[in-house]
Amino acid sequence: MSAVTAYREWHRALRTFKLSADLHPCDWCGDWAARWCYDGSRATAEQGSGAFVFVEDSSAYMPLCDSCAGTFTAARRRLSYAELADAVPELARAARDNVSAFTRADVLIDTAKRREYAAAAQMTRLGKAPQAAIRATDALLRHAYSN
Ligand SMILES: [Zn+2]
Known part of the structure; x- marks a missing residue:
């Protein structure tokens, strides 16, 4: 199975476990969520690579709206996981202030x-x-x- 197929199959399973992300409020801003985002908290369990990184642990996923998911993804690309964990509360607070x-x-x-x-x-x-x-x-x- 290719990494992309494995990623897609995992996300399908995730929607079975936690329902579709758009049935949840965005974890950051509280507006409607659009997708499940891996929060980067299980580095040793990661599979896949690049945009298709996933972990088979539904508790490591947060529902985010498109705007917050974009902010989060950009931060994840430029920061280490430790830096990301430090940056997230402020990013989430800023997003929340906009709603x-x-x-x-x-x-x-x-x-x-x-x-x-x-x-x-x-x-x-x-x-x-x-x-x-x-x-x-x-x-x-x-x-x-x-x-
Ligand atoms: Zn949001």
Whole structure:
């Protein structure tokens, strides 16, 4: 299997474990996330290379929006992992300052609803959720969205 194929297969598995990144708020700024980013914290477990580095550890991934992912990727290219760990809090704070508290709260509430729905749909696909639980979740979601 090529490194790129392995990378893609891992990211597909990651979405199964943690759902799609766009069902989460961005870890840095709190706006909608767009992708899962490896945080650089498992240097000894890395596979692949360049833009296709990955680790088979879902806890080493954070959901980021496109803007924050771009900032993070640029920082990862020019800094060592130790320097990166030092730089991230300030980069994240700057990103957070660009998003209003209202937007962050809105995204947080909406992502929670979307995640619940996606998890129920995923369980249905896997055939693990009883129909009664699915109907109850649907009813809750309809109620939540009707407000
Ligand atoms: Zn962001």
